[in-house]
Amino acid sequence: MKHFKTLTMAATMSALAGMATAEERFITIGTGGQTGVYFVVGQSICRLVNRNTETTGLKCTAPSTGGSIANINAISAGDMDMGVAQSDWQFHAYNGTSEFEGKKVDKLRAVFSVHGEPFTVVARKDSGVDSFEALFGKRVNVGNPGSGQRATMDVVLAAMGKSTADFALASELKPAEQAAALGDNKVDAIVYTVGHPNGSIQEATSTVDAVLLPVTGEAIDKLVSENPYYAKAVIPGGMYAGTDSDVETFGVKATFVTSSDVADDVVYEVVKAVFDNFDRFKGLHPAFANLVEADMISDGLSAPLHPGAEKYYKERGWIQ
């Protein structure tokens, strides 16, 4: 009985101490569609951050959003604190180029990069489409405005001297809707810049006979050689029904970004929650399995590192 009382007292004291020191602060992380990987990135980071709420006061939520461009815009407007964004759109937002011409996001800051995201095109087998070029004249879901894939698709089309007007239909369905649209024969193909394996492509390739298309050729080679944020990528054969051999394409990195307006200690605690529990984090999605810390703090980052992240990386001896 005496022992029980002592424990209760200790627990009460520590709860009171926690309340006294940690002021409650809410952070929001922008993700993507619920069938993608960004949603899991945000949810996983929040899960780790929220384990420390008692000491840090931080309460993290990661709602579904329109994707990369929507996240960067929300961070820029101060509506969200952090978000996931493709490396190409991090670059353009920070430099005020492409979609972000005249809308430079000076306060964008890099935190770390995550998994690779191959530019992925899936076509119904009965559409007869067997290459990217064969998509012209067909019905293609180019993605919702605000998504990374939609913006990157525009770049790919422009590099080929084409536009969405060259498709019989260019639909703008969200990732969560596109697999069903492919299955219901509302479109011949769907486009998604996304980590693998993921629920959306799994759903698409299991509801209808479908094949992943290679995205290669001169225009793609030029995009990759001229831009640091693009790289050649391969989607391993056997990952999805209907595609047994490796599929060559190009890709970007998923990156985690924030704003210079977000306090250093907040970013520090978020980064610490991820890297202090890195094995646990890697176990939260198969696309995270091969992540390596050294790559994550350099690859695909073009905006300056946020000082809160830098502080943690210095403490770990990862940077000078």
Ligand code: GLU
């Ligand atoms: N790359 C996509 C985008 O920027 C999101 C992919 C995902 O949700 O995993 O919108």
